[in-house]
Amino acid sequence: MSTEFFNVADIFGENVFNDTVMQARLPKKVYKNLKKTIEEGKELDLETADVIAHEMKEWAIEKGATHYTHWFLPLTGVTAEKHDSFISAPLPSGKILMSFSGKELIKGEPDASSFPSGGLRATFEARGYTAWDCTSPAFVRQDAAGGTLCIPTAFCSYTGEALDQKTPLLRSMEAINVQALRLLRLFGNTTSRKVTPSVGPEQEYFLVDAEKFQQRKDLIYTGRTLFGAMPPKGQELDDHYFGTIRQRIAGFMRDVNTELWKVGVSAKTQHNEVAPAQHELAPIYAEANIAVDHNQIVMQTLKRVACQHGMKCLLHEKPFAGVNGSGKHNNWSITTDDGINMLDPGRTPHENTQFLLVLSCILKAVNKHADLLRESAADPGNDHRLGANEAPPAIISIFLGEQLEDVMEQLISTGEATHSLKGGKLQTGVTTLPDLSKDATDRNRTSPFAFTGNKFEFRMVGSRDSIANPNIVLNTIVAEAFADACEVLESADDFDMAVHDLIKKYMIENQRIVFNGNGYSEEWVKEAERRGLPNIKSMVEAIPSITTDKAVELFERFSVFTKAELESRAEIQYESYAKAINIEARTMIDMASKQIIPAVMGYTKTLADTILAVREAGADVSVQSGLLTEVTELLKSTKAALEKLIQATEEAAAKEEGPVQANYYHTDVFPAMEALRAPVDQLEMIVDKDVWPMPSYGDLIFEV
Template sequence: MSEAFNVADIFGQDVFNDTVMQERLPKKVYKDLKKTIEEGKELDLATADVIAHEMKEWAIEKGATHYTHWFQPLTGVTAEKHDSFISAPMPSGKVLMSFSGKELIKGEPDASSFPSGGLRATFEARGYTAWDCTSPAFVRKDAAGATLCIPTAFCSYTGEALDQKTPLLRSMEAINIQALRLIRLFGNTTSRKVTPSVGPEQEYFLVDAKKFQQRKDLIYTGRTLFGAMPPKGQELDDHYFGTIRQRIAGFMRDVNIELWKVGVSSKTQHNEVAPAQHELAPIYAPANVAVDHNHLVMQTLKRVAGQHGMKCLLHEKPFAGVNGSGKHDNWSLTTDDGKNLLDPGKTPHENIQFLLVLTCILKAVDEHADLLRESAADPGNDHRLGANEAPPAIISVFLGDQLEDVIEQLVSTGEATHSLKGGKLETGVRTLPDLAKDATDRNRTSPFAFTGNKFEFRMVGSRDSVAGPNVVLNTIVAEAFSEACDVLENSDNFEMAVHDLIKKYATEHQKIIFNGNGYSDEWVKEAERRGLPNIRSMVEAIPALTTEKSVAMFEKFGVFTRAELESREEIKYENYAKAINIEARTMIDMASKQFLPAFIKYTRTLADTVIAVREAGADPSVQSDILNEVTVHLAETREALEKLKVVTEKAAAMAEGGDQARYYHSEVVPAMEALRAPVDTMEMIMDKDAWPMPSYGDLMFEV
């Protein structure tokens, strides 16, 4: 039996949180730091020195020997450089432990070795990390010991953002300013700040570590490039919310403990739809804190999996034929005094502020659907989106029956006079209570769904940072709020103006609302009729970053400069090309060194069997038929392998950029699929003992 513990006793024990700061910092220093956190006031170096000293003392008490500026470069993962607390040795030979305010506030990692999309030349090495004091520092304990981790932003010597955090913080400030403008129009004079709150759910797969090590595709790419489906997949739906197996339960327990210690509010855990797939969900946090926490979640899942003899797969589509993994980004807007701007109340048709917020969001999503789709673009997501699993590649908004009815009233008559009620759900069993029923159902096929008091953006890939999608959401909604406020602040009759604006936005952007089955072919045709974009791949999505419309919006709100957007476009093309190149070369390696030798060996075994059966005087026709079939697939494999080699070499020789990425997509990816087909067919024919690696069944059902 595992040792019992009290969650409340361990939660946040390794976080330099508000409680710790109140206990350890002088009152004036604490007050100044809170002003910096809440109001963005500049922190002077003397105050920073006091904070740094107390943070160091607290971390050393936790066993920390080093500190690191923990940041999120454009590599898709976090980065860190560790420095110890020791200073120069004293004449006595002993050392002092020191940590200054300057070291807390600013670090200088090499900026030339991270993706910059041309913002930094190779010889231009200087970059800066800057303390994000709104996201608390924490002590992480692992094989390296205990390390004080300081969440930071990362920018170049010339000020351009080289990370995910900087534009996120900029976008949070943009939507704060515009949301405050909006609620002031409705008489709110008490709220001082509006913050986007985010709760990113995390899906993942677990496989046995020993089996993982026998698959080069999993090692190099995080997904299976070959593999035939086992007799049983997810068709019985018996894994979803099923009883959690003991090995997995032990893993989940340890993950929760590690996350709770560093202040991550891990709340929900369950089996997901596909075999070996699971999910973890936290409680909401401010967007930048939620992003930091989600990176901690991903790192912890991987680390703890290793301790349990497993590997955690965060790829969006590690197995063909079963559901892939996403990261549902639950987004809402909350004031500092607890008001949720996305709470419709019991009578949403009478909640004018909510209706304006709602129709502004409809406007934002409709006008920038391509940009929102791009924010979830990833090579792995190309295998997931639109493949009969949530969500489709077409951006639409699910509002549910109640709000859709309100919108239809606004469009048809100019005013909403009623809201549909939820009523009672009668179970038909006397011993069970009748349940209060929500006014609307849920829709798992919608990429952007309203779910009561928040929107759930379900497109994000499971291994991706949620920073990018939230940068886009914050900025496009800030733009919509700004344009609405420009109209309303200059109106002579506010009530009439807001009424007309809500109707205008509802009418012009009703086409983005879809409550039906997003998986259906009919929806694809209907979306085309409505003029909604259907962006099927990452290379098709990337250009949305640098359209004149996008550049103008991001520059207006100070979130990105044109140069920063162009750099991200270049980085994304390069990342796509590099990811597909690695996958193609891995397939070539596996086919050349594992599959073809195994197939040739198997044909020899079959040929020997045919000869032996014939010499024994029996009919070898069955063995001959199998030999002929295997020989055909062997030839197909060799031919497809040679074709893949040619197109991969041609792609690699091209200049980096959009043309190269598009060639990988149009030529290399189909060649990879062509090589996979005969190999997967052979897996269904050959003896299991003759197959050179663990099968899908071994990986998904033997965890």
């Protein structure tokens, strides 16, 4: 473990081509033009781009970079990059020059047909473009390849459709900026020039020993354990949560933080999570676009540094059955360029009319588009997690807390809010401890969309997923609600009366989405059904929501997605679900056929030989015979379940691709997988550990 000491302030952002670097290295005119592009969307001319590219190259070379890459977010769920060195054609002398032009900075040409496009691109229609996103700073990544200049880019097809997650995210940010400014102007704000969604994603993950990881085909191929019996001890004692961090893990966390700080990621919080071997890392808030890029860097860094420490980082939402899975809490707020948080209720929220209008608009947005918000967190792995005791239910609802719910009830019942609940003091009963100021509102970890003081926390997002999709949806649905409100208020004769009436109207119409109780209870499932709230339990059930007339109208109104782009994404989602379950099923078939059944057969032979030897010695063999019978029956059940899974998987592969095939994997293949797992997990509890062909749950989560 490294014992090197350093000042965080000295290394933070040292590998980022940030504003400080640009001011120092770029001519004033060039810097000014670039800032206009970043802040106002002004087009950047090629002459200016050439100067920026040259200085960026010189800076990157000083940081040890030999290559550059357009770093982008295709619809694969991970990042993509193609590396080119800075060298140009050799000179007559045999020497080479290091060059990087404005054209190379601004545009790249990856093969668009080789990435998921949902039919937008055919194999023979290969051209696609990456376009420099100057709002997210370039950085030098230092790893085994040396130094690489990473340039965040958008990715679109030759015909202009978005083939990535960044392009629609930037479109949605522009939509909420325009509509939020429109709303602020109605309240007399003439100074704010830009409104930006800010995001702080909390990242959960597991760490397991690399050597044990390599002995599990399911972890290698799918990222989760497809078989595995619970160990005698799991998470029931709650002793891992916020517990003392083990030295091996602490060394890993230190190196992760160092790598992240160097590339400008403000990693702040780290701790043990609820499940054994589970941990969390959370950064400080950043603009949504940068937060999305930073979260991708976080996930890549966690994986890379884990390998350096002889471990593997698991980002699957449910790598171990029976213990908590991993999520990514997406903390979302909207702030102005002059420091106003539009989700800050202030000390007296009942008097804060602007905040109440913003809040009521968000209630309307989430109530109207709960299905879209649910789909934005849809993932094959999240199907295992949502609704369990560590994750919110699949039903979208909003937690406001006692204070805001009381204000809302006052407005609904009397039309006036005259007071706000206060927090008071927390009495500890210990004279040596100071009195603590208590918040007016408790927290609710069972709520999927909770107000937490000056932001909303969307807790559904899966741990390995990009946070782009949830924020695209949030930005766009709130932009729509703001636009609808502005259309009413801009034509009102009496603004004060109109805004008062609109807040009350929105709260009455959308109060069904507010729920402060226990989201895990069966009573809530029944109550949600009574309220008419959707309960979308699986990914395949969620996908259709993005191609409804309502969704198409929403996204086309704000130019975030075209109908063709939405349809392509639905096709990609169906395909990715089918492929994920197919890989899992085939992995189970492989493990059961080649590892588990042969191992158990060998164990039955050992038992049979033991029975013969003990009987020959004249002793009672009832225990051995009973054990042999039990193992043989379970082995028989395993073989039968295996054959059914093989048949279901073959039938699924023959189905028509798209929703038909995806639904078959969900309704037929996945249950067959569960049916195979059941007897195998029982066998693991009986068969000699030395015979069992893979590390157990106990080996994986307690021996890190």
